Amino acid sequence: MSWDAIVIGAGHNGLVAAARLGQDGKRVLVLEARDDPGGLLGGESPVAHLPTALNPAVVKGLALDRHGLKPGRPLTTVALGGAEPVRISGGTVTGTDPTTAAAYAAMHARLVRQAGALAPMMAKTPPRLRDGGLAEMMTLAGLGLKIRRLGKADMQDLLRILLSNIWDVLTDEIGDGPLAGALAMDATLGGAMGPRSPGTVLPFLYRLAGQPRMRVDGGALIGALLKAVQAAGGQVRTGTSVERILVGDDRVEGVRLNSGEELRAPLILSNAHPRQTLNTLLGVAQIDAEDARRARLMASEGMVARLDLTLSEPPAGLDAADFGERLVIAPDMGALETAFNAAKYKEMPARPVLECRYDDGAKRLTVNAQFVPCTLKGGWTKAARGRLEKAVTGMLDDALPGTAARVTAIETRTPADIEAQYGLPGGHWHHGEFRVDQMLMLRPFGGAAQYRMPVAGLYLCGAGAHPGGDITGLPGWNAAGQAIKDGRAGK
Amino acid sequence: MSAARKPRDQVAMGLVPGPFHDRLAPLNVQQGWMNWMGVASPSVLDTVEFEYFAIRNQATVFDISPMNKYRIAGPDAEAVVNRLVTRDIRKLKPGRVAYAIWCDEEGNVVDDGTVFRFDDGTFRLCCQEPQLAWLRDVAFGFDVTLTDESADVAGLALQGPTSCAVLKDMGLAGVESMKPFDIRSFKVKAKSVTVSRTGFTGDLGYELWMAPGDALTVWDHVMAAGQRRGIRVIGFEALDMARIEAGFLLPRVDFLSSQTHMRPGRARNPYELGLDWLVHLDKPHFNGRRALVRLSKERPRRKLVTLEISRDKPAHHAYVYHRGKKEVGFVTSALWSPTLKRNIAYAWVDAPYCFDGRELSVEIYRQRELIWQRRMERATLVDRALFQNPRRTATPPADF
Numbered sequence: 001m002s003w004d005a006i007v008i009g010a011g012h013n014g015l016v017a018a019a020r021l022g023q024d025g026k027r028v029l030v031l032e033a034r035d036d037p038g039g040l041l042g043g044e045s046p047v048a049h050l051p052t053a054l055n056p057a058v059v060k061g062l063a064l065d066r067h068g069l070k071p072g073r074p075l076t077t078v079a080l081g082g083a084e085p086v087r088i089s090g091g092t093v094t095g096t097d098p099t100t101a102a103a104y105a106a107m108h109a110r111l112v113r114q115a116g117a118l119a120p121m122m123a124k125t126p127p128r129l130r131d132g133g134l135a136e137m138m139t140l141a142g143l144g145l146k147i148r149r150l151g152k153a154d155m156q157d158l159l160r161i162l163l164s165n166i167w168d169v170l171t172d173e174i175g176d177g178p179l180a181g182a183l184a185m186d187a188t189l190g191g192a193m194g195p196r197s198p199g200t201v202l203p204f205l206y207r208l209a210g211q212p213r214m215r216v217d218g219g220a221l222i223g224a225l226l227k228a229v230q231a232a233g234g235q236v237r238t239g240t241s242v243e244r245i246l247v248g249d250d251r252v253e254g255v256r257l258n259s260g261e262e263l264r265a266p267l268i269l270s271n272a273h274p275r276q277t278l279n280t281l282l283g284v285a286q287i288d289a290e291d292a293r294r295a296r297l298m299a300s301e302g303m304v305a306r307l308d309l310t311l312s313e314p315p316a317g318l319d320a321a322d323f324g325e326r327l328v329i330a331p332d333m334g335a336l337e338t339a340f341n342a343a344k345y346k347e348m349p350a351r352p353v354l355e356c357r358y359d360d361g362a363k364r365l366t367v368n369a370q371f372v373p374c375t376l377k378g379g380w381t382k383a384a385r386g387r388l389e390k391a392v393t394g395m396l397d398d399a400l401p402g403t404a405a406r407v408t409a410i411e412t413r414t415p416a417d418i419e420a421q422y423g424l425p426g427g428h429w430h431h432g433e434f435r436v437d438q439m440l441m442l443r444p445f446g447g448a449a450q451y452r453m454p455v456a457g458l459y460l461c462g463a464g465a466h467p468g469g470d471i472t473g474l475p476g477w478n479a480a481g482q483a484i485k486d487g488r489a490g491k
Numbered sequence: 492m493s494a495a496r497k498p499r500d501q502v503a504m505g506l507v508p509g510p511f512h513d514r515l516a517p518l519n520v521q522q523g524w525m526n527w528m529g530v531a532s533p534s535v536l537d538t539v540e541f542e543y544f545a546i547r548n549q550a551t552v553f554d555i556s557p558m559n560k561y562r563i564a565g566p567d568a569e570a571v572v573n574r575l576v577t578r579d580i581r582k583l584k585p586g587r588v589a590y591a592i593w594c595d596e597e598g599n600v601v602d603d604g605t606v607f608r609f610d611d612g613t614f615r616l617c618c619q620e621p622q623l624a625w626l627r628d629v630a631f632g633f634d635v636t637l638t639d640e641s642a643d644v645a646g647l648a649l650q651g652p653t654s655c656a657v658l659k660d661m662g663l664a665g666v667e668s669m670k671p672f673d674i675r676s677f678k679v680k681a682k683s684v685t686v687s688r689t690g691f692t693g694d695l696g697y698e699l700w701m702a703p704g705d706a707l708t709v710w711d712h713v714m715a716a717g718q719r720r721g722i723r724v725i726g727f728e729a730l731d732m733a734r735i736e737a738g739f740l741l742p743r744v745d746f747l748s749s750q751t752h753m754r755p756g757r758a759r760n761p762y763e764l765g766l767d768w769l770v771h772l773d774k775p776h777f778n779g780r781r782a783l784v785r786l787s788k789e790r791p792r793r794k795l796v797t798l799e800i801s802r803d804k805p806a807h808h809a810y811v812y813h814r815g816k817k818e819v820g821f822v823t824s825a826l827w828s829p830t831l832k833r834n835i836a837y838a839w840v841d842a843p844y845c846f847d848g849r850e851l852s853v854e855i856y857r858q859r860e861l862i863w864q865r866r867m868e869r870a871t872l873v874d875r876a877l878f879q880n881p882r883r884t885a886t887p888p889a890d891f
Contacts, residue, residue, distance in 0.1 A: 250781070284632035285574065288596040288778050293628045454781060 002264035003029045005483070006255055008242050008281065009271030009462065011039025013476030015225035015236075017269045017461040019062045020480035022232025029263065030234060031255070033241035033423055038222040039271070040422065040429065041471065045308050045411075047418060047429070049357050049366045050075070050326050051221065051471035052213040057123050058473035067227035072214025078322045079182035080399040081331035085319065086178045090212050093179060100174055107173040108208075114158040115208035117146040122209060122467040122474055125482050126441040126449045163436060166204055167195040167333055181330035185355060190429035190469060192303045192371065194340030195333045199436040206434075207470065218471070245270075245282045245458065252457035255281075267457050267487070269479055273424060273431045274298065274444040274464035278453065287454050294445040298438060302415035302427030303343050305352075305372040307392050309365040310409040315358055316402030322358075329354040329399045336371075343371035348387055354395055367392055374415035374427045385412050430469025431462050443468055451479040452486065459483050506531035510645040510706035511554045514714075518724050525727055528621075528641070530557035533726035540829070542729035546692050547830050549721030550651040552713060553730055555698065556706075559621055560644050563614040565635035572606060572614050574778060575629045577761060579771040585610045588672040588689050592761055592769050593625075594779030598786045599749035599758035600766075601625060602742060605689060607674060615640070619742045625750065629778060645706040649713060650696030650733075653720035655888040658686070658697060660716040666697075667887035679709050691730060693737020695882045720891075735826040735835065738797070738876030740764065745795060745823045745837055763791045765875065793820070794845035797877070798870040800834040800853055803827050806868070809853040811838050815867050819844040822853065831877055836870075848872035 007018045010032035018028045030037075040047040052075045059065065079086040079095075086095035091108035093101045121143055127136035147155055161169050166187035170180040184195040187204035194200075207213075229236060241258040245268055254264035270277040275295045278284075284292040314323065330336050330353035339349035352369040359366070369392050376384055389410050397404040415427030424431070432444050441449045444464040451459045451466075461479035463469040509515075509530045523534040532554065535542065545551045563571055573580045576591035583589045585608050592603040604618030616622065623639050630637055649657060658666045663677045666686065674687045682705035690696030701709050714722060734741065742748060749758035761770050761783070772784055800806050805827050811820035820840035827834050836853070844851060851870040856863055882888060 250776070279632060285570070286776055288781075289574075289625070289628040289631070290596040292631055296631065 002254075003027050004265060005029075005267040005269065006031060006263060006265040007269045007271060007461065008245075008255065008277075009033075009039065010037035010042075010236055010238065011271050011462065012041055012221065012225060012471055012473055013462050013479075014039070014269070014271030015222070015229055016058055016062065016473040016476030017271070017480040018234045018236075019225060019228040019232055020477060021267075021269070021483065022229060022234040023062070024480075024484050026267070028229070028232070028234035029265070030229065030236040031240045031242055031257070031263075032236065032238045034421075035239050037226060037236055037238055038218070041218040041222050045364070045366060046218050047306050047368075047413070047422075048218060048471055049368070050215065050355070051218050052215050053207065053470040053472045054214070054216050054221065055123065055472045055474050055477070058477050061477065062225070062228045064221070064224045064228060067224040067231065069216065069220055069224035072216040075213045075215050075326060076322075077182055077326045077328055079178040079328050079330070081181070081329050082178035085322070086182065088179065088182060096177070096179055100177075100179065103174045104179060110154060110157065111205060111208050113150060113154055115205040117143070117150055117158065118205060119209040120146060121440065122206075122472070123478065125451065125478055126443070126466045128450065129441060161201050162205075163199055164201050165196050165198050166200040167337070169201055170195075170333065176332045176334065178331055181332045181335060181353070182328040184333045184336050185328050185330050185353060188336060188340070188370070189355065190302075190304055190370075191434050192299065192301045192340075192343070193433070193435060194337045194344075194371070196337050197340075197435075202436055202439060203434045206439075206467070221471070242281060245277075245455075247282070247286055247455050250455060252455055267459075267483055269459045269461040269476075269483060271462040271476065273300065273428075273462065274448070274460055275300065275425050276423065277458075277460060277464075282453070282455060282458065291448065291454060294448070298445055299433035299435070300426040300428045300431070301433070302374045302418060302424070302429065303340075303371040304418075304427075304429060305369045305388060305392075305415060306413040306418065307367040307369060307389065308411040309367060309393075309396075309407050311363050311365055311403070311406045312408050313363070313406055314360060315365060315396070315400045316406065317400045318358065320360075323360045324357065327354075327356040327358065329356065329395055331399075340371045343373045346373045346375055346377040348372065348376060348384065348391065350391060351395055352388075352391055354392065356396075365396075367396070369395075372415060374419060376414075376416075380414050380416050385414065388412060388414070429463075431464035432468075434468055439468060440466060451482040456491065509554055509556045510703040511556065511647065511710055513707060514710050515554060515724065519726075523726060527557040527727075528559065532557055533724075535726040535728045536724055539726070539728045539732075542723060542725035543732045543829065545721065545723035545725060546651050546694060546729060546733045548652060549723060550649060550653040550657050550717050551723050551725045551729070552710075552717075553648045553650070553725050553727075555646040555648045556644070556703070558617050558641070558646060559619065559639075560641045560646075561616045561622060561626055562638040562640050563616060563626070563630070563635055564638070565612055565633075567630075567633035567635050568612045568614050571630045571633045571635050572616070573774065574633075574776070575616075575626070576606065577770040577777060577779070577783065579774040580606060580608075581774070583608045586674050588674060588687050590769070592764075592766055594761065594783065595749045595758075596779055596782060597749070597758070598760045598779045598782030600746060600761060600764060601750055602748050603740065603766075607687065609674065617646075620748045620751065643703070645701050645703045647699045647701075647706070647710065647713065648690055648696065649699060650690045650692045650694055652695055652882055652889075653717075653722075653891045654696050656890055657713065657717045657720050657722060659890075660719070661712055669697075670886050671884050679712055682708055684709055691737075691739055692733040693739070693876065693878050693883060694733065694880060695885075695888050731824075732826055732828075733878075735824050735837070736828050736831060736878035738874075738878075740795070740837075741824065759795070760786050760791070762786055763793055764795050790842060791845075793839055793841045795823070796838055796840050796845050796848070797873050797875045798822070798836045798838050798851070798853065799873045800836060800855075801869040802866075803834055804855050804857055804868075805834065806836045806853045806855055806870075809836070809855055811840055811844075811870065812852050812854065812867065813844050814850045815852050819851070828877065833877065835873070835877060838870075845872075
């Protein structure tokens with residue numbers, strides 16, 4: 001069988017890429033190893049339970065509303081664990097003293113302006129710092145201009161905090177507490193950095209760049225993307241695992257499946273992790289030792305465990321208005337840092353910090369707990385899982401006393417489980433740590449930030465590529481755009 | 492604190508003695524030692540001229556043990572070596588040696604060296620720069636074992652027209668049938684010695700490889716057998732003269748490893764070095780191939796050329812000029828060749844002068860009793876390997 005393009009992995013980025021290629025008239029086949037499409041948005045209880053970062057350019061470009069995606073609604077984050085719940089929605093916060101609320105509003109407004117200077121970079125192929133053409137220099141100059149246009153005070157402040165840590169910024173601006181804890185959670189979500197780690201401001205700005213954050217339904221998003229792929233003439237095959245990317249004369253020729261079947265295509269976009277794409281699917285023999293080393297050594301230790309708690313009745317003390325909202329249990333930034341300290345040394349934190357969502361219909365509380373190392377010291381034994389579950393229910397009970405007694409069943413997925421179930425190295429949500437040395441023109445690593453891989457016809461289209469993780473759809477969108485552009489240029 | 496600790500032996504100049512040190516030290520009347528990978532290596536033992544002429548007229552021994560040596564063994568050994576070097580190593584048969592270079596992802600030369608193939612799945616790489624980290628990167632994902640055997644293998648270069656006769660006198664039966672780049676195993680006084688017909692002199696010569704513990708036994712036997720053949724121990728300076736005549740490059744002198752330079756643009760690719768013949772773009776992917784494909788289509792921006800210079804003063808460190816005015820390059824290695832009676836030098840010369848070669852000159856300074864004289868000497872491009880002698884390849888070698 002031969003196709004114009006094959007996309008490896010039906011995660012949301014793979015589907016976005018497939019739909020965009022399809023719109024360009026290409027016959028696209030999407031191959032998914034799991035039995036259901038959607039990647040971390042797929043399955044019965046998706047790991048990504050609160051997608052809020054979907055980029056409007058993707059929605060518009062693929063006309064996802066016509067394929068059944070309903071407009072999102074603004075996200076409310078409820079920070080629990082303080083005297084009373086702190087509710088954060090955009091620049092507005094309730095449940096704190098008025099001084100803090102005002103300080104937060106001012107800080108938020110400024111950070112959103114600053115993040116706005118970075119935003120145009122997200123929907124573009126990052127420019128090369130050398131050997132780039134005029135267009136790439138213009139992208140770079142455009143970024144500089146955007147930052148300059150912030151005005152002197154904002155620009156200086158941005159350059160001051162850009163490589164700094166979120167702990168210092170929040171301590172200076174609003175002081176510590178549940179509000180700072182919840183915001184620091186945004187800066188470190190899914191990664192292996194504590195709030196005091198340098199470079200935690202940039203991921204925070206990244207997440208602010210997509211303001212206002214709108215919650216979309218993950219299942220509906222995948223459904224709409226599947227329809228968009230099909231409407232563009234593409235096909236999706238699940239339960240089909242790729243063993244090897246086939247290469248001839250330094251160009252991709254297709255893929256060989258685990259079943260032995262070979263599928264031909266001159267263009268392959270991989271939604272798999274960069275390490276897996278290069279060192280496993282393509283094979284190190286096809287690439288230079290330097291790239292194999294970079295792929296091997298890129299930071300990708302996942303630190304989020306997932307627990308699905310079935311409850312006999314709603315969490316004790318949780319306001320019914322907060323059902324379905326984003327609940328954060330991180331009493332202060334110190335709690336995050338302490339949890340991270342343990343994980344840093346491959347140990348289980350006694351008090352992990354939690355991001356939860358309660359679904360009253362299913363009587364289910366889904367909990368993402370960090371920082372929980374993928375490569376836990378002593379391994380993921382039954383006892384270790386028990387300790388994790390105890391630690392998580394303990395945290396929950398501190399914030400919402402009486403809830404632990406209502407838990408009737410717990411289903412736990414450690415980062416190691418996520419790694420195995422999703423074929424995701426390190427179980428890392430973002431296919432590689434979201435930090436300064438792995439962002440923008442350095443994502444996934446230097447020299448590989450333009451989606452094109454060394455073998456002609458191979459592109460990265462997953463979260464490992466710029467602009468990175470979260471459910472934005474942008475890596476897939478950008479990668480497909482780059483592949484189309486290169487195809488027209490005859491590359 | 493314990494007071495019972497014995498003071499450690501002091502090592503001269505912070506250098507470690509090599510496996511032949513006990514024999515070299517009494518002969519080194521000049522006390523001229525160089526640092527070669529941290530080992531004390533003789534620069535000149537008594538007179539560089541005597542040592543040089545022994546290379547071209549008799550037999551010489553030089554300790555090459557400080558060279559870096561790596562064993563690459565296992566089912567994927569051929570694939571790893573072929574991925575490392577730019578030439579097609581699949582064509583190298585067991586029992587043979589090949590000169591090779593290897594490149595980084597930008598097509599710049601990391602190092603050069605010799606690849607020994609002992610059998611299908613066992614290779615040894617001999618080179619100037621430490622390469623274990625690089626080899627580990629190149630071998631990642633392949634089924635091979637890498638061993639740094641630099642300190643586990645002693646090497647002795649036996650070079651010169653009578654070198655084969657010396658080996659025959661030592662009782663190495665059939666050694667005369669070895670062709671250039673052959674490897675063979677022998678017993679010397681019951682010690683295992685691997686002999687390769689290789690060298691850095693462009694002359695008839697062999698390299699003897701053995702366990703460091705056997706080094707002095709083998710040395711004594713070589714020297715005893717060499718008595719009648721005019722054998723002489725030499726230092727690096729004499730070898731350096733021979734290698735310039737023979738057209739061999741020296742890393743750190745004629746080019747820098749792309750892994751050691753600090754400033755951008757200091758690395759050099761095979762096309763600039765004039766080593767195109769070592770790059771086989773038609774073999775399966777190897778390190779730097781994509782960059783080399785691109786570079787092979789471009790005209791090099793500069794080249795390492797060999798110059799013949801008028802008069803007799805070696806052009807050490809000289810600038811190269813076009814029409815006596817425009818600076819277009821500089822000399823890396825220079826020699827008045829006593830055998831060729833020609834004044835030669837290697838120089839980096841910018842394009843297009845490295846191709847055209849007309850109207851080049853070098854600036855030579857001479858000091859005569861504290862007064863400096865500056866002369867512009869005419870320079871012309873010549874082929875690199877100026878010293879060519881049929882005895883280098885003749886098999887069997889003539890019995891001098």
